[in-house]
Amino acid sequence: MSAVIENHHDDHHHGPAKGITRWLYTTNHKDIGTLYLWFSFAMFLIGGAMAMVIRAELFQPGMQIVEPEFYNQMITLHGLIMIFGGVMPAFVGLANWLVPMMIGAPDMALPRMNNLSFWILPFAFFILLSSLFMEGGAPNFGWTFYAPLSTTYAPPSVTFFIFSVHIMGASSIMGAINVVVTIMNMRAPGVSLMKMPLFVWSWLITAYLLIAVMPVLAGAVTMMLMDIHFGTSFFNAAGGGDPVLFQHIFWFFGHPEVYIMILPAFGIVSHIIETFSRKQLFGYSSMVWAMLSIAILSFVVWAHHMFTVGLPLAAEIFFMWATMLIAVPTGVKVFNWVATMFRGSLTFETPMLFAIAFVVLFTIGGLSGLMLAIVPADFQYHDTYFVVAHFHYVLVPGAIFSIMAAVYYWIPKWSGNMYDERLGKLHFWLSFIGVNVTFFPQHFIGLAGMPRRYPDYALVFADWNMVSSVGAFLFGFSQLLFLFIVIKTVMGGKKATDQVWDGAKGLEWTVASPAPYHTFSTPPKVD
Amino acid sequence: MFFRLFSILQKKAFFALLFILNTPLLNADWFALNMTRGITDISNEVFELHMLIFWICVAIGVLVFSVMFYSMWAHTKKKNPVPAKFHENHKLEIAWTIIPFLILIAMAVPASKTLVKIYDDEAGDINIQVTGYQWKWQYRYLEDDVSFFSNLSTDLDEIYNLVPKGENYLQEVDEMVVIPAGKKVRFLITANDVIHSWWMPAFAIKQDAIPGFVNTAWTIVDEPGIYRGKCTELCGKNHGFMPIVVKVVEQDEYDEWVYGKKQEAIKLAELTTKEWTAEELVTRGESIYEVNCVACHQTSGEGITGIFPALAGSDIVMNNKDRNIEILMEGVQGAAMNSFSYLSEVELAAVITYTRQSWGNAEKGDGEIVVPKDIVDYKEPKI
Numbered sequence: 001m002s003a004v005i006e007n008h009h010d011d012h013h014h015g016p017a018k019g020i021t022r023w024l025y026t027t028n029h030k031d032i033g034t035l036y037l038w039f040s041f042a043m044f045l046i047g048g049a050m051a052m053v054i055r056a057e058l059f060q061p062g063m064q065i066v067e068p069e070f071y072n073q074m075i076t077l078h079g080l081i082m083i084f085g086g087v088m089p090a091f092v093g094l095a096n097w098l099v100p101m102m103i104g105a106p107d108m109a110l111p112r113m114n115n116l117s118f119w120i121l122p123f124a125f126f127i128l129l130s131s132l133f134m135e136g137g138a139p140n141f142g143w144t145f146y147a148p149l150s151t152t153y154a155p156p157s158v159t160f161f162i163f164s165v166h167i168m169g170a171s172s173i174m175g176a177i178n179v180v181v182t183i184m185n186m187r188a189p190g191v192s193l194m195k196m197p198l199f200v201w202s203w204l205i206t207a208y209l210l211i212a213v214m215p216v217l218a219g220a221v222t223m224m225l226m227d228i229h230f231g232t233s234f235f236n237a238a239g240g241g242d243p244v245l246f247q248h249i250f251w252f253f254g255h256p257e258v259y260i261m262i263l264p265a266f267g268i269v270s271h272i273i274e275t276f277s278r279k280q281l282f283g284y285s286s287m288v289w290a291m292l293s294i295a296i297l298s299f300v301v302w303a304h305h306m307f308t309v310g311l312p313l314a315a316e317i318f319f320m321w322a323t324m325l326i327a328v329p330t331g332v333k334v335f336n337w338v339a340t341m342f343r344g345s346l347t348f349e350t351p352m353l354f355a356i357a358f359v360v361l362f363t364i365g366g367l368s369g370l371m372l373a374i375v376p377a378d379f380q381y382h383d384t385y386f387v388v389a390h391f392h393y394v395l396v397p398g399a400i401f402s403i404m405a406a407v408y409y410w411i412p413k414w415s416g417n418m419y420d421e422r423l424g425k426l427h428f429w430l431s432f433i434g435v436n437v438t439f440f441p442q443h444f445i446g447l448a449g450m451p452r453r454y455p456d457y458a459l460v461f462a463d464w465n466m467v468s469s470v471g472a473f474l475f476g477f478s479q480l481l482f483l484f485i486v487i488k489t490v491m492g493g494k495k496a497t498d499q500v501w502d503g504a505k506g507l508e509w510t511v512a513s514p515a516p517y518h519t520f521s522t523p524p525k526v527d
Numbered sequence: 528m529f530f531r532l533f534s535i536l537q538k539k540a541f542f543a544l545l546f547i548l549n550t551p552l553l554n555a556d557w558f559a560l561n562m563t564r565g566i567t568d569i570s571n572e573v574f575e576l577h578m579l580i581f582w583i584c585v586a587i588g589v590l591v592f593s594v595m596f597y598s599m600w601a602h603t604k605k606k607n608p609v610p611a612k613f614h615e616n617h618k619l620e621i622a623w624t625i626i627p628f629l630i631l632i633a634m635a636v637p638a639s640k641t642l643v644k645i646y647d648d649e650a651g652d653i654n655i656q657v658t659g660y661q662w663k664w665q666y667r668y669l670e671d672d673v674s675f676f677s678n679l680s681t682d683l684d685e686i687y688n689l690v691p692k693g694e695n696y697l698q699e700v701d702e703m704v705v706i707p708a709g710k711k712v713r714f715l716i717t718a719n720d721v722i723h724s725w726w727m728p729a730f731a732i733k734q735d736a737i738p739g740f741v742n743t744a745w746t747i748v749d750e751p752g753i754y755r756g757k758c759t760e761l762c763g764k765n766h767g768f769m770p771i772v773v774k775v776v777e778q779d780e781y782d783e784w785v786y787g788k789k790q791e792a793i794k795l796a797e798l799t800t801k802e803w804t805a806e807e808l809v810t811r812g813e814s815i816y817e818v819n820c821v822a823c824h825q826t827s828g829e830g831i832t833g834i835f836p837a838l839a840g841s842d843i844v845m846n847n848k849d850r851n852i853e854i855l856m857e858g859v860q861g862a863a864m865n866s867f868s869y870l871s872e873v874e875l876a877a878v879i880t881y882t883r884q885s886w887g888n889a890e891k892g893d894g895e896i897v898v899p900k901d902i903v904d905y906k907e908p909k910i
Contacts, residue, residue: 061692061696061697062685062686062687062688062692063686063687063688064688068764068765068766068767068768069764069831072761072763072764072766134833135832135833135834136831136832136833136834137833137834140763140764141761141763142761146721146722146760146761148720148721148722148738149721149722149761149762149763152721152862152863153661153720153721153763153863155833155834156833156834237737237738237739237740238738238739241739242739243722243737243738243739243740244737244740277602277610278604278610279610279611279612279614280612280614281614282613282614282615283614283615283620284614284615286615286620308724308733308734308735308759309735309737309742310734310735310737310740310742310743313642313643313646316642316646317639317642320635320638320639320642321635324631324634324635325631327627327631328624328627328628328631331623331624331627332620332623332624334591335591335623338591338594338595338598339616339619340614341595341598341599341602342594342598342602342611343598343602343607343610343611343613344598344602344607344610344611345602345603345604345607345608345609345610346598346599346602346603346604346607347603347604348599356595356599359595360592360595363588363591363592364588367584367587367588368584370580370584370634371577371580371581371584374576374577374580374634374635374638375638375642376572376573376576376638376641376642376645376731377573377576377577377580377638379573379645379731379732379733380562380573380577380728380731380733382724382733382759383724383726383733383759383760384759444559444560444561445559447560447561447562448559448560448561448562448563449562449563449728449757451726451757451758451759451767452759453761453766453767454766454767455767456686456697456767456768457697457767458695458696458697458698459692459694459696460559461559463557463559464557464559
């Protein structure tokens with residue numbers, strides 16, 4: 001497919017700087033990718049610790065460990081940190097590492113902006129987390145921060161929350177612009193759009209979604225800021241404003257946002273299934289069209305989060321049908337993955353295990369999403385644990401499993417060392433069992449009638465809540481094993497070959513392992 | 528915050544441990560797996576719809592996963608060392624685009640039909656305005672001029688594991704909504720402060736209660752009984768502690784209940800003109816404080832630093848009677864303190880007096896009490 005131009009000569013001039021300044025001043029896509037990935041891991045552990053507090057409180061009926069006030073702060077921060085600090089930066093980190101190597105570019109198109117977009121993130125989360133120690137406590141209105149609970153009735157720390165969301169938004173927008181510019185301008189000759197690896201395609205679409213919706217989120221929080229401090233009434237009914245307007249704006253951002261967290265996963269899983277099936281991906285072009293359709297549809301389904309706010313009948317029916325339509329392209333993707341595996345030559349290394357679990361569990365999450373689209377049934381499901389089960393199925397064994405799969409799949413290329421396959425498989429099975437024991441019973445709890453965001457519950461929900469908590473502790477503590485495996489691999493281990501996986505295709509496998517500090521300073525030739 | 532968490536931990540560790548080890552979970556249920564069938568035509572229809580989609584999803588899942596699992600079993604590198612070459616099949620791809628589309632239509636059509644039925648906005652035989660407050664529900668019977676609040680009646684000691692939990696733990700209220708069987712009851716749902724959501728699973732009604740909006744929902748229940756529901760929109764600290772209980776009774780029992788509620792209202796009006804002593808007001812005020820104020824201002828009157836101001840030692844509560852009344856009647860703009868003008872004159876006077884007489888306020892301040900007449904005077908149009 002391609003030939004690599006040797007570039008040892010360049011390495012001598014542009015090797016990494018030494019010490020802390022290497023990381024502070026770096027404009028190297030690989031360094032920045034690494035920073036993003038470690039940052040997201042740290043956030044994943046902090047957000048996970050909060051989930052442990054939540055599940056410990058819900059272990060039994062009654063208030064045992066925290067007060068309801070603090071419980072609400074935990075659910076709010078858990079959501080915000082996992083979404084904006086865990087999943088999104090992890091995908092940006094993967095994009096940084098992989099997009100230039102996959103399209104044969106020497107680096108990202110805008111390297112200084114790349115540095116900036118990473119280095120403002122720690123400040124955003126420092127501000128957000130510091131609100132825990134402020135008078136009145138951290139934000140306590142849920143990650144969806146519905147007004148007026150988040151405006152008139154919010155703790156004083158809400159202003160810091162708004163500022164921190166602004167910084168996260170700026171970071172995401174800069175990251176997204178960088179990805180678009182890189183992909184549009186820096187592809188090696190011969191890498192046409194329809195020859196791009198699917199991860200690159202998935203990120204191109206994700207980046208456009210980010211550019212489209214992050215400003216909408218910024219608008220929403222700015223209106224909140226005005227309502228709180230400058231006497232406006234955007235969301236205050238008493239002043240002629242409209243609390244439902246907040247939800248329309250929020251979900252116009254929020255729904256594309258959930259696809260921002262899953263599209264890159266589609267790309268990752270496509271590569272991994274193709275590699276370990278040793279067979280060309282089934283339906284490449286339909287994969288691209290499916291992602292495009294999902295992205296476009298994501299702009300016309302936002303009100304399915306709001307079926308109970310009292311929308312007119314016509315709106316309910318429109319949003320129900322539009323939402324159900326998303327099942328078609330999503331189905332196409334799942335069928336394509338299965339067809340890729342069919343009559344392939346399968347092996348089950350850790351990345352493949354995570355990818356297969358992704359397909360199965362993401363499909364379960366997709367099917368419960370289809371159930372949620374049915375408006376009359378949603379009147380019963382809405383804001384219960386059924387919804388919690390649904391979105392955790394698409395986000396944990398969905399987005400997060402895909403990130404773990406990606407780390408196992410590409411870490412030999414990044415570090416030059418193979419991870420410990422035995423430990424990797426152990427991590428997979430602990431995570432797989434943990435995630436299902438945690439979230440599957442939440443379907444039952446929700447259908448039986450337990451609302452979400454409840455610090456305490458009726459006795460009928462006790463059994464399955466306890467099971468769910470046990471699963472959560474198992475899943476949570478298994479992630480320390482992941483940390484151990486990653487550190488162990490970075491420190492040393494069996495040397496990886498350049499090809500790493502015998503079935504792997506793509507430009508990133510043509511460079512040395514570990515990938516040199518600068519790759520493709522001269523574009524590769526691609527037929 | 529973390530420090531508070533640890534101190535709470537220490538305090539409760541003993542009791543928590545005791546109960547984790549000793550309490551058999553009386554009503555816990557391994558079989559609470561599915562939505563319960565409703566008790567109205569609509570809720571039954573919703574249940575059928577739920578089961579229909581559920582089985583369709585199960586069928587799709589089984590089909591897709593069995594192909595996948597077969598492949599994982601039969602097409603391993605060992606059994607199938609040479610992978611097949613195919614990577615597209617247009618007929619297959621068109622089929623798996625069109626067929627799901629048709630299945631979706633088969634689900635969406637009955638769903639839309641049920642939805643049209645739910646969206647009937649004709650007036651009911653009985654119309655009840657439901658208002659969400661932090662953290663209780665108010666019910667106003669529009670035809671009968673009956674109005675009351677419904678608060679959680681579960682004891683705090685049960686919540687904090689100091690005594691065993693009762694059968695209806697967190698699902699019981701001090702006053703139930705009563706509706707007659709067989710009549711069309713329409714709920715007009717709104718809120719006074721933040722967004723709440725009024726959910727009654729047995730009727731398949733879930734409507735958000737939004738300040739400034741009135742949402743409607745209706746039901747006809749034929750089966751008398753007690754039905755329990757919950758608030759389903761995060762509304763602050765006690766979101767999990769504002770349940771809904773509806774009691775469905777036969778028509779004559781309903782009429783009797785309405786008559787009783789009207790008599791109560793007359794008695795309350797008489798109380799307004801009575802001469803009150805400070806002690807009487809304090810006794811009455813304490814229970815009102817516990818229901819309405821304690822969530823924010825706390826039993827100690829200390830509030831919660833940074834969000835809910837202390838009443839103990841507050842200058843307004845000690846020395847400024849007029850401002851004290853004004854705050855309760857109008858609320859505080861831009862803060863969590865709402866107007867409590869919906870309470871009766873007696874209740875307001877009693878609760879204000881209680882705060883002015885408690886926690887050493889009377890000794891440190893002017894010690895003045897507020898009588899129902901003061902509230903009546905406040906309500907008089909000011910010229």
